[in-house]
Amino acid sequence: MSKGILPSAAGVVDLRSDTVTLPTDAMLAAMRSAPLGDDSRDGDPTVRALEERAAELTGKAAAVFVPSGTMGNLLAMLAHGERGGEVFSDSGAHLFNSEIGSVVTVAGLVPRPVASQRGAMQEQPLAQAIGASSSAGRPRPALIWMETSHNGAGGTVLPLAHMARVHALGRSNGIAVHVDGARLFNAAVALGVSAQQIAAHTDSLMFCVSKGLSAPVGSLLVGDAALIAQARAFRRFVGGNMRQAGVIAAAGLVALDTMIARLRDDHEAAGQLARGLAWLDPALGEADHVQTNILRIDVAGSALSAAEWAARLEAHGILVQASGASQLRLVTHRHIDRAAVERTLAAFSSVASKR
Numbered sequence: 001m002s003k004g005i006l007p008s009a010a011g012v013v014d015l016r017s018d019t020v021t022l023p024t025d026a027m028l029a030a031m032r033s034a035p036l037g038d039d040s041r042d043g044d045p046t047v048r049a050l051e052e053r054a055a056e057l058t059g060k061a062a063a064v065f066v067p068s069g070t071m072g073n074l075l076a077m078l079a080h081g082e083r084g085g086e087v088f089s090d091s092g093a094h095l096f097n098s099e100i101g102s103v104v105t106v107a108g109l110v111p112r113p114v115a116s117q118r119g120a121m122q123e124q125p126l127a128q129a130i131g132a133s134s135s136a137g138r139p140r141p142a143l144i145w146m147e148t149s150h151n152g153a154g155g156t157v158l159p160l161a162h163m164a165r166v167h168a169l170g171r172s173n174g175i176a177v178h179v180d181g182a183r184l185f186n187a188a189v190a191l192g193v194s195a196q197q198i199a200a201h202t203d204s205l206m207f208c209v210s211k212g213l214s215a216p217v218g219s220l221l222v223g224d225a226a227l228i229a230q231a232r233a234f235r236r237f238v239g240g241n242m243r244q245a246g247v248i249a250a251a252g253l254v255a256l257d258t259m260i261a262r263l264r265d266d267h268e269a270a271g272q273l274a275r276g277l278a279w280l281d282p283a284l285g286e287a288d289h290v291q292t293n294i295l296r297i298d299v300a301g302s303a304l305s306a307a308e309w310a311a312r313l314e315a316h317g318i319l320v321q322a323s324g325a326s327q328l329r330l331v332t333h334r335h336i337d338r339a340a341v342e343r344t345l346a347a348f349s350s351v352a353s354k355r
């Protein structure tokens with residue numbers, strides 16, 4: 001059975017990521033009727049509309065549409081323009097774990113991991129690292145990087161007060177701040193604030209419409225006009241310019257118009273899973289830690305490795321992601337309803353009873 005088929009239609013519960021979400025009917029209709037142009041030549045009106053909407057939603061002056069979150073983050077690193085400098089982030093950041101190649105080889109930045117707690121850098125060690133980096137003979141401080149919601153920490157959300165202090169630290173040291181907000185709207189919904197209130201605490205921000213918001217492709221980088229002009233130039237440099245990209249931008253517009261409020265349902269489903277797993281085996285669940293749509297389950301205390309858990313759950317039609325030797329990642333999304341949660345809990349129970 002192909003894992004690419006709509007999970008519910010195929011009888012599979014696919015919890016590997018919210019990127020498996022398929023476009024809605026409204027998105028497909030919008031894609032069919034979107035006004036189009038050559039985005040790299042005279043501009044595409046639908047892309048322009050999406051960029052304007054992204055800027056408006058985040059309270060920034062400008063936005064640029066890119067095919068992926070990775071490219072949006074890369075353009076931020078290039079546009080902030082401190083080749084050879086240090087980028088400060090927590091060691092569990094997606095940047096350091098999944099994008100390190102582009103950090104080092106394309107952006108030319110030196111990674112500087114900072115001790116963190118549940119995805120939030122500890123502020124004292126961050127200030128110390130910036131101080132050390134400012135001394136002679138060290139790479140100069142280039143960029144401070146935050147991630148919210150935080151994938152590696154299990155969908156945790158950075159408190160606004162923490163973000164404000166980190167942004168102020170950046171300002172007082174003349175260092176730009178970027179936020180990887182691949183799941184920005186999950187963070188906003190969890191905090192009960194607007195995306196703009198989060199984006200107020202950073203100079204640039206990337207968010208994806210291709211994850212829980214269910215658009216098929218695309219991310220946006222937002223910031224001030226000069227930064228986004230630079231990023232646009234670098235987008236061409238890395239081969240990211242697109243042509244009738246309005247076809248995909250149209251789905252992004254529908255995502256922003258119709259899919260944000262329902263993220264609450266995904267958070268609720270994640271909470272149900274976490275509570276169910278904790279009830280099954282307290283070692284499997286830290287229900288209190290689930291803030292958004294991502295659960296990280298530590299199976300180190302069980303007799304099975306993460307890969308073995310994933311394989312046995314797959315035999316029950318439940319797809320999860322093994323992460324390292326002892327961690328499973330489960331991500332809820334639009335295709336995970338109450339029945340899917342119950343099937344998942346039943347499968348965990350069955351695997352646990354046979355291990």
Ligand SMILES: Cc1ncc(COP(=O)(O)O)c(C=O)c1O
Nearest residue numbers: 068069070071094147151180182
């Ligand atoms: C926090 C975070 N940042 C960036 C990305 C990269 O996004 P993309 O897969 O669109 O390149 C991801 C992807 O899952 C992510 O979780």
